[in-house]
Amino acid sequence: MAIDILMPALSPTMEQGKLAKWLKKEGDKVKPGDVLAEIETDKATMEVEAIDEGVLAKILVSDGTDNVAVNTPIAVLAGEGEDMSTAASSAKAPAAPAPEAQPAPTPDMEREGMADRPSAGARTDSDRPFAEPAAPSIIQTRSSHDAMAEIPEGTEMVSMTVREALRDAMAEEMRRDENVFVMGEEVAEYQGAYKVTQGLLQEFGARRVVDTPITEHGFAGVGVGAAFTGLRPIVEFMTFNFAMQAIDHIINSAAKTLYMSGGQLGAPVVFRGPNGAAARVGAQHSHDYSAWYSNVPGLKVIAPYSASDAKGLLKSAIRDPNPIIFLENEILYGQSFPVPKLDDFTVPIGKARIHREGKDVTIVSFSIGMTYALKAAQELEKEGIQAEVIDLRTIRPMDTDTIVASVMKTGRCVTVEEGFPQSGIGAEIAARIMEHAFDYLDAPVIRVTGKDVPMPYAANLEKLALPNVGEVVQAVKAVCYR
Amino acid sequence: MAVAARKAGRAGSGAANKPNSNKAPAKNAASNSPQFDKDQDLSAYNEMLLIRRFEEKSGQMYGMGLIGGFCHLYIGQEAVVVGMQMATIEGDQVITGYRDHGHMLACGMDPKGVMAELTGRRGGLSKGKGGSMHMFSKEKHFYGGHGIVGAQVSLGTGLAFANHYRENGNVSLTYFGDGAANQGQVYESFNMAALWKLPAVYVIENNRYAMGTSVSRASAQTDFSKRGLSFGIPGEQVDGMDVRAVYAAGQRAIEHARTGKGPYILEMQTYRYRGHSMSDPAKYRTKDEVARMREEFDPIEQVRRRLLESWKLSEDELKAIDSRVREIVNEAAEFATHDPEPDPSELYTDILL
Structure with missing residues (x-):
């Protein structure tokens, strides 16, 4: 047979x-x-x-x-x-390659409604985020709040995955500064567990691209110790779930030393790696730590969505003299976005970006949460609701001004994140809006978050545990009393 | 230099000097110790006495309510850091845990600044924001002052990593106690240091009690010099009450690390006279045990005897040293008592650069 x-x-x-x-x-x-x-x-x-x-x-x-x-x-x-x-x-007729336009969800995922989430590894036009110019393209007009505010007019854009953007950011900074090096599990010979450090060993050698044993607590401490002397380590965690083993050094050794030393000694280190849920990897590999690190003074916390921000922010993070938590997302690694073709493109830390302007409601999100926010905004537009979508990009320090200015305009706000609801980023945003724009609110802020459960494995339960576009649409309608 | 250049010992070497960690350091250790010349003895005496008097004053000021929180005194262990510092060169780094006042003084940090930090004043080395456990000096290559038991071991390995990366010929000295030696990250660090042949010297200050738990109640392997065996890291047990033995072992270990042979472990057998911290009632050991250690093995008394007997210094000359040291300490205490507290605006400084 x-x-x-x-x-x-x-x-x-x-x-x-x-x-x-x-x-x-x-x-x-x-x-x-x-x-x-x-x-x-x-x-x-x-x-x-x-x-x-x-x-x-x-x-x-x-x-x-x-x-x-x-x-x-x-x-x-x-x-x-x-x-x-x-x-x-x-045999059945030879299978054609997956059509360019619909490569992303497998039939199962589609059935289970996972089509809301972009697929990892897809890099086709259909997955290009909304409101992004098709690449390559030229930036021509910019408003004061334009999504591309950091990019000079006339800049040529090239299409690049988040993965490639992160790699290029590291390579460029390593060329620029001899003190920058990368360490972590499988970053060198294996070319990165998620291929983010691909090619770095070949260009920079084993001295600056350092494979560590599986020893998160230890190598996080080694990275911080090296940073105390003025080196600029990029410490890759295979995922931030494993950084739990190292969190003592991140918090107690990296974040607090500048203060405890009265300003004498800081730790210019970047801790980076994928954060949050990928797909079907269960509770211990799916945790979103944005809110955890966001709670700690002495850290800066960055969680980019687009490849352009991933590149520009990682370069800024490597140059920053403070300890940085750089939260990536595995699902986004394979997504393509237009990235400016510039020799030295950086994005300032601590500045949110208005990804899409609107007058009726403000949706605030970051990282993969942006995919729900942007798709919801598109659907809402069909129903006559103009949503303004803010990409936080940096979680700490949080760009309260941009959020507050938008809420003063729209009077309504929905937050979107994959993390847990209690003490989450949405809770923080809601508190800040109450403190700074209470009188402008026409409705209570609603949080769309991951559900208050450890991440389940079963496909249907996992889908239920994550936020989706429908929930964002529903929340927006609720705050708009529609 | 009277110190005999001895080949770096293998782990657990020094059969003639292998005291059981539950007993006092072997009495015959002194006779085997390399000799110091007069200048070395004088220098060690000055340094150790400064730490002793400083710590006594700290204890006194804690009792007066001038020092708050935790305060861990180094009294009894002075020979360890002083002997090791004598074996370093400019640029070698030091990092330790929370029992750190002695290390800071031995690194040459200003006693006034240290004491003012203990009292939480603006002239403290961390502007009053670090406290007893958290002081740093880039200038003196002292990297803290860490309050999480064992954290300094990974951090110190990172200092060694930086030396290796920069090929600057410096060595990092990482001090930790018998208690910290049971933390997991110590072995993660040993592994990486041996794997990458980092210039790291690990100084385990075995003062026989991790807070109130004696070594034998907490450690399956009480010979700490063997703790690096499975990584191929050589180690030796050292009479940590004899500054000459410490210095000699320190030279061997540092030479090993500096010449690219990788890390080295020194188990310093020492003793703390005071409690774990000021609030420790010390019910886990007898008064007799403490008294015997003080009488028979005191590191400062050993040098003092040599200064009198071998180097023929007079009691008056020693008194002069003592009063000079007391003067330094009193000045530090005076400064730390009257220096103002930090300006409230300091609350929000030094969080980020």
């Missing part, structure tokens, strides 16, 4: 990949464990191994095909004694 060989998923967030190379050809005998092909994503290259014994009857997806969706049949295996040509002809 003929067996379909399917395109495998390499990671919880992979939905498509490139079939780089077949290592077996039609007619070859294969046995379990034989390597059939190599597949690539923007994160990794992996081998596809045979599970069954038989003869490779037909190759359905040829070498070098991009965007092959997970679970697409890529070949047919004829069973023992089975006629090869029969097996081959029993």
Whole structure:
């Protein structure tokens, strides 16, 4: 009986990949464990191994095909004694590569409503965030609150993933300053667990791109100690979930020393890595720590959404003399955005950006929360509600002025984040609005957050635990009394 | 220099000087110790006496309510930091835990500034914002003053990492106690330091009690010099009450680290006379035990005897040293008592640069 060989998923967030190379050809005998092909994503290259014994009857997806969706049949295996040509002809029509326009959600995700969230690894036009100019493009007009305020007029834009933007930011700063180095698990030889440090070892060598043992508490302390002497470490956590092991050094050693030393000694260190939920990785790998670090004086906390902000803010973070928590998002790593083609593009820390102007309601979000906010704003527009969407970009120090000015204009506010509700970023924003714009409010602030539960594994429960576009739309309508 | 250059000992070496950590340092240690010349003895005496008198004054001022919070005195352990400092060169860094006044003085930090920090005044080394456990001096290469037990071990390894990165030839000395030696990050740090051959010397000040818990009640391996064995880090036990033994071991360890051979562990067998902190009733040990240590092994008394007997100093000459030290300490106390508290505006400074 003929067996379909399917395109495998390499990671919880992979939905498509490139079939780089077949290592077996039609007619070859294969046995379990034989390597059939190599597949690539923007994160990794992996081998596809045979599970069954038989003869490779037909190759359905040829070498070098991009965007092959997970679970697409890529070949047919004829069973023992089975006629090869029969097996081959029993195969379904060769699967076309996943269409450019709809590569993101797998059927399962779509069914479960996960289509609200962008897919990791997708880098096609359909995933380009709304209200961003198509790349490459030229910035032509800027209002005072323009999303591109940091970018000079006439700047050429190039399309780049968040992952590439982060890598370029580190590489540029390492070229600029000999004191900058990267350390963390798998940052060098492996090229980064999420491929964010890809190529850095080759350019800068093992002295400045340092693979550490799996020892978060220890290497966070080593990074802070090195920073005390004036070096500028970029400490990568494979995810911020693991930084829990190191949080003592982040808080007690990095954040407090400048104060405790009366200003003599600070720690110019950047702690960076993916934060929050990816997809289907359970409670211990899905925590959003934005609110935790945001609580601590002596730290700056950055959580960019776009590739352009990721690049400009990471460069600023590396140059900043203070300890910085730089919260990335795994789902956003593969997303493409226009990034200015400038030799030295930085974005100021502590400045929110008005991503989209509107007069009826203010939606404040950051990081992946922006995807819900922007999609909701689009839907609301169809119903005649003009939402102003603010991307905080920096969580601490928080740009209260931008939020308050917007709320004074709209009189209504909804906050969006994937973190937990209690003592969250939304709670903080609501408090600040009460303190500074109470008289301007026409409705109470509503928080859209992750639910108050540890992240479940089951796809349907995970979907329920995360915020979605519908909740944002509903919250906006509630504050607009619609 | 009277110190015999001895090949760096392997872990647990020094059979002739291998006291059980539950007993007093071996009595025969003194006879095996390398000799100091007169200047070295005088210098060590001055340094140790300054720490002793400073700490006595701190205790007194704590009793008067001038010093608040926690206050951990170094009395009894003076030979450790003084001997080690004698073996360093300019640029070598020091980092320690919260029992840090002695280390700061030995690094040459101003006693006035230290004492004013203890009293929380604006002239304190951290402007009164750090307190007893948190002082720093970039100029003197002293990196704190850390209140979380064991944290300084990873941080000190980071200082060594920076030396290695810059290839500046300096070594970091990381001090921690027998209690901290059981923290997980110590071994994370040992692993990285050995893996990358960092110029780090780990000085374990085994004063036999982690707060109120004796070494044997907290440690499965009470020979701390062996704590780096599984990482291939050499270590030795040292009579931490004899400043000459400390100095000699310090030279071996620092030389090892400075010449690219990686980290080195020194277990300093020492004793603290006072409680863990000022509020410690010290019910976990007998008065006799403390008295015997003071009478038989006092690090300052050992040097004092040599100054009188070997170097033929007169009692008057020693008294002159003593009164000079007292004067420094009294000046520091006077300053720390009358210096104003920080300006309220300091509340919001030094949070970020």
